[in-house]
Amino acid sequence: MRQSALYTKTRRETPRDEVSKNARLLVRGGFVNKEMAGVYSYLPLGVMVLRKIENIIREEMNSIGGQEVYLSVLQNPHPWKMSGRWNDSTMSDWFKTRNSEFGLGNTHEEPLAYSMRYHISSYKDLPIYVYQIQSKFRKELRAKSGLLRGREFIMKDLYSFNKDTAGLDTFYEKCARSYKKIFKRVGIGDKTYFTFASGGVFSKYSHEFQTINDAGEDTIYIDEEKGIAINKEVYTKKTVRELGLNEEKLIKKSAIEVGNIFKLGTRFSEALGLTYADKNGNDIPVVMGSYGIGLGRLMATLVEVLSDNKGIVWPESVSPFKLHLIELGSGLGKNLYNTLKKNNIDVLYDDRDITAGEKFTDADLLGIPWRFVVSPKTGKKIEIKKRTSKKAQIISYDEAIRKFS
């Protein structure tokens, strides 16, 4: 894409109403627009990053048997009354319409389990794994962490439906492995820990994926060798012992929760009448689990974790473009741009009529992993530099095509 055609402009000044690093950089880069506290719109560059994150998550969810749905935002009170979660006293973060006719979806156990009654009747129908990628809503009183904690946020939520807890347990482990792959693919695998957190009625622990970062609201105790951690909320001598860990080896860190997985058991299926007939014709409640990843939060985490004092650093897997071609001199990059495009290389071409300094500053802010510079000095060659490196090297057009296509 030609940068002169991209409608968003970068901002030099830090937005005064943002305290979080992720929102400051994403707003300055023109990835998002702040509509109000905790509510952001995604602008073209932000949509590109979002789609790449979305596709990675979709691939992984499909590979573990997930079927994609798209549930409504407006919530019919009926199934929520059945489960006892309609009242604000039970679920305090509901947004509801003016006369409380409807809720705005903040999670989807109830409507999905309710609609499953049409599709599950026999043990032969199970297991079923269903997910969606969609906007959710939550009343957050303090929404100061940018895209880390929003009142409106995009989430992938998967729900599992199994015959029994053995089936749930197997899928739960499978989904945990798939989450590890996702966090690895988006570039934070080495900083993200499988973390024991508080469970519910049906299991002692739930599990979170926590990415080490000072902007995180959670505190975790990490066993680096085993690659697991304990959330402060369940951190006791007893927990440490139960998990076979050594208290002295554990390192205390702040972390951002980038994913969580829950065993729900029959909490919702019993309340909503979601049962199946087993081989003997007995009615058995379906065993459920739920598995979430916030996409905007993940994007914000990448910014918090990977950016430097010059700007964002996108991993190649989610970067809006693979490389950023900067011409110093009008039209100097045009041939190379056309050649790159012909070779299906995803490139942002800075053809704007501004100074070299402004272009470099913008390139660092936008965080595309590779920078190409063509100028009268480079002649028929290209100066290429990684966003994370200080050293540049000179290569020919042919080498560039070979290396990047």
Next chain:
Amino acid sequence: MRQSALYTKTRRETPRDEVSKNARLLVRGGFVNKEMAGVYSYLPLGVMVLRKIENIIREEMNSIGGQEVYLSVLQNPHPWKMSGRWNDSTMSDWFKTRNSEFGLGNTHEEPLAYSMRYHISSYKDLPIYVYQIQSKFRKELRAKSGLLRGREFIMKDLYSFNKDTAGLDTFYEKCARSYKKIFKRVGIGDKTYFTFASGGVFSKYSHEFQTINDAGEDTIYIDEEKGIAINKEVYTKKTVRELGLNEEKLIKKSAIEVGNIFKLGTRFSEALGLTYADKNGNDIPVVMGSYGIGLGRLMATLVEVLSDNKGIVWPESVSPFKLHLIELGSGLGKNLYNTLKKNNIDVLYDDRDITAGEKFTDADLLGIPWRFVVSPKTGKKIEIKKRTSKKAQIISYDEAIRKFS
């Protein structure tokens, strides 16, 4: 995909609470689930159709220079107060949160024009074309038309920002042509008319794309030769004369509005202070237009227009699968299924253990354009039949691969 793995089940019985053909067939086929009147969730087959419609629209919007964004659902009252559309007396179909803190987006002129103030300052920044595909919300008192008129619905809305009305006019025509392509690609080009409808402050007419169908809420007067129509709301002798049409040639029909385009002029830019500096440094209000297509409504229109008494008939361009492979005899279709998949042919494989009659009935209901049958009778060959045809023919595996890959 193996049909035994698809979690949704078809329904024999017509849902008692649905009066519209589109909702009856889409619910029976398991494409959507009704959450409440005017609110539908998309199930896996529905998501597949939705994505294909979405991609066709996205391609066409990108090809006319559209840049994709994803604006928030929650609406900050501020820009709406500036334009005078926050009050329910002005805009009666708002959903608002309990204490009217926020609105739920029903259109996005205000927030988008407001955020554009950061990105438009000079005439050099224009034109800009921005679109999104996203859920919208509208209080509909009577929501009885299934997915044709929802309280929550998925929409593509594009907004144009030009220097002057000449620029707007040029883009308006371009977008109209692109809409024609879209409706042609999804299979209703021959039934859809460019229709003159009531304008606003800034232009005499707006334009709708109306698809002839008895389920439509609009009445239009068509000139079949010229391929244009007049909406009843502006149908007068004067309009007929102005458009150079002959009253006697016009045919009155019911129609579904599948798209609309509006010239907004400076209605919003003036209210929101969205101006640019021209060559002489004068502040000029930006000239806007807006362009909508409802995706769920489009899906419903395809069902209303193309289905027969046996079920849905999807055009190949939006069908969840290209072909439906039915085996009569356990495992008989397995080799062919694997071969088709290896050749990247998009196939739903009915490997379920049910009767041939049930399989054929489901295939007709689901409406995939091609049906393949393998049975002990067909041996090493395949009986293929178009959904719209009564005649089948016998072809070899090799021919099938050639014809469908």
